[in-house]
Amino acid sequence: MSEGYESRTAGSRRLFERAKKVLAGGVNHNARFYEPYPIFVSKAKGQHIWDEDGNRYTDYWMGHMALILGHSPEVVVDALRRQIPDGTHYGMGSKLSIELGEEIQKDVPCAEAMRFCNTGAEATMYLVRLARGFTGKRVIIKMAGGWHGYNTELNKGVHRPFDRTESAGILEEEQSFVKNVRFNDLGAAEAEVKRSRGDVAAIFLEPVLGAGGCIPAEKGYLKGLGELADRHGILLAFDEIITGFRVSLGGAQEWYGVTPDLATFGKVAGGGLPLGLVCGREEIMSLADPTRKEKFVSIGGGTFSENPLTMVAGLATLRYLRKNAKVVYPSLARMGEGVRKGIDGEFADRGVEAHTAGLGSLFLTHFGSAPVNAEQAALEGKETKQKYALGLMTRGIFMLPGHPSGVSTTHTARDVQELVARSGEFADSLSRNGKRL
Ligand SMILES: Cc1ncc(COP(=O)(O)O)c(C=O)c1O
Structure with missing residues (x-):
């Protein structure tokens, strides 16, 4: 599943090797490490980030969800x-x-x-x-x-x-x-x-x-x-x-x-x-x-x-x-709801049990039934969460594997549609590989 990821991100792989020689474990925040190696960002603007290989991603991690107005508003x-x-x-x-x-x-x-x-x-x-x-x-x-x-x-x-x-x-x-x-x-x-x-x-x-x-x-x-x-x-x-x-x-x-x-x-x-x-x-x-x-x-x-x-x-x-509160918050909530419902619908259509949790602009997809606490959230689907995030990265969308994501004011209804559609493609790839969850 990570082959597509690795073939697009050779520059990030090289930087990670270099980073490991100077930064303990190659990162400065443990959450930023994920298998096989993280991408390294060279530029960010609005809802987009670019990695060292020149790939553009629609970013939903948004600087640990700090960037409600997008990158460099x-x-x-x-x-x-x-x-x-x-x-x-x-x-x-x-x-x-x-x-x-x-x-x-x-x-x-x-x-x-x-x-x-x-x-x-x-x-x-x-x-x-x-x-x-x-x-x-x-x-x-x-x-x-x-x-x-x-x-x-x-x-x-x-x-x-x-x-x-x-x-x-x-x-x-x-x-x-x-x-x-x-x-x-x-x-x-x-x-x-x-x-x-x-x-x-x-x-x-x-x-x-x-x-x-x-x-x-x-x-x-x-x-x-x-x-x-x-x-x-x-x-x-x-x-x-x-x-x-x-x-x-x-x-x-x-x-x-x-x-x-x-x-x-x-x-x-x-x-x-x-x-x-x-x-x-x-x-x-x-x-x-x-x-x-x-x-x-x-x-x-x-x-x-x-x-x-x-x-x-x-x-x-x-x-x-x-x-702009009267416009911003309803719009963020609408997009968040669109993401949650849309992603769950794509997985449900392919017979995969998934539940996207969250509130307002926040969301995170769980594979398994809807969790109401961390114990339930940790029960199953960790591996699929990782594959899902890498699968989206190969399709030009960035979410930090296993972590919550957030929509910003720079995201558009089209971005949401794109995320939902790419999630559907990932769900297809799961069924093609005969994965039962
Ligand atoms: C709920 C919550 N509390 C505290 C922190 C810690 O904040 P910082 O990373 O700025 O130290 C975070 C960071 O992600 C957080 O999500």
Whole structure:
């Protein structure tokens, strides 16, 4: 199945060999490695990327789903052009971070106050610290399959069997107060709250479980978690690093109508430049005030935090999204729905059981029945997911194998039709090879 891929990508193969001699394992993010070797990008614009062999792809990975306006949108490029001569890095406060903060406050229900950093992993680390500092409790309940970046404590139970550390070098003690529970299962969260006997600081989850399968929270689940949290003096916290400014302007919290106490954002909010942020109720966030004498929570390092380039890129993106929200979000949702229904229809027509999960512009095709949690998503079809992604790459479409994808404002109805048609061709090739799933 990878022959077609390899014959088109000899230049990427050569670069990967070279990369392995200088970069550990040849990559700078583990998710970017896939068999037999990843393509190397030479250029990107709009909904397209080009690899080192000159192949053009319609891109649905979109920079880890950070690029809601596509690659190098004019509004962001113009903002960066204007900012660069005035400084690429201040290491001091500027009006820009206030403006971006105010923009976020307008849209995100829980964002009474916030702090900017450079990555999502930092933001989730800060969130854990704030939750513990505020409540004086230790346990963080997260979801099996929940990915919160390379945060030492939370890097647990992301992959099967969903109950242990993801990495050698992390001590068991460092993760002993992090508990994984099944997503979309209120009873599982209730049982963990009971087991932890009054020591739970926060229930922290992605409203759409991302790396765990692109699975949306079921109706009533987030509200139920909020009520559970309230009953026990626990904070409800959302990781909106994927969903923020993507499923709606105010994120998944607005879409579901459930306001958490704390939340993390990144990706879209940085307009394609590095950003993480933690935000929440003023009462909690005020613990980060450096003039505080008691209960001071030390968050907010980062040489490059509130970097002016990120601030202007984020501002340009969020202002564009607000101005065009009435068109952008329904259009993204329509395209996302078209992708999900279209792909599933193509596979169903060929007798292949497939289910494309997601919400709004987000999607990921599973081979097997529709999963409602990461355990189910991991049960079957991993190999087919890999083949499907490679099969699409040979047909000029890029998705990172096994990871969620996202439509951007630069994708068109024609791109969607193309993706659906190419998925059909892949389904045909499966039947031709006599594959039973
Ligand atoms: C839900 C979620 N949280 C946190 C992170 C980590 O963000 P970063 O890669 O910027 O550290 C990611 C990254 O993919 C994510 O999807």
